[in-house]
Amino acid sequence: MEREAKYDSVSRPQHYCIEGLEQESIDVIKAVVEHNCVAPWAAVLLKDTLKYLFRFGRKNGLEDLLKAKQYLEWLIEEYGDDQGRA
Numbered sequence: 855m856e857r858e859a860k861y862d863s864v865s866r867p868q869h870y871c872i873e874g875l876e877q878e879s880i881d882v883i884k885a886v887v888e889h890n891c892v893a894p895w896a897a898v899l900l901k902d903t904l905k906y907l908f909r910f911g912r913k914n915g916l917e918d919l920l921k922a923k924q925y926l927e928w929l930i931e932e933y934g935d936d937q938g939r940a
Contacts, residue, residue: 879904899925899928902922903922907919910922
């Protein structure tokens with residue numbers, strides 16, 4: 855019997871759910887951030903980049919892509935600083 859997806863605007867918003875999978879984007883983001891071994895601020899930037907990419911098609915479209923781009927640019931700057939390149 856297939857489990858019906860239950861959405862909740864606070865704890866399980868539809869725009870963060872991955873259709874056809876049990877996991878939500880937060881589960882994937884957590885795994886990526888935990889396994890990338892980056893500094894805390896870089897982890898925040900990585901998390902937000904992924905968050906906006908996951909939801910762009912279901913929430914704010916281009917605005918979310920532009921937000922993801924901005925967070926990615928900040929992450930690149932942060933990584934460049936950590937590597938002695940900026």
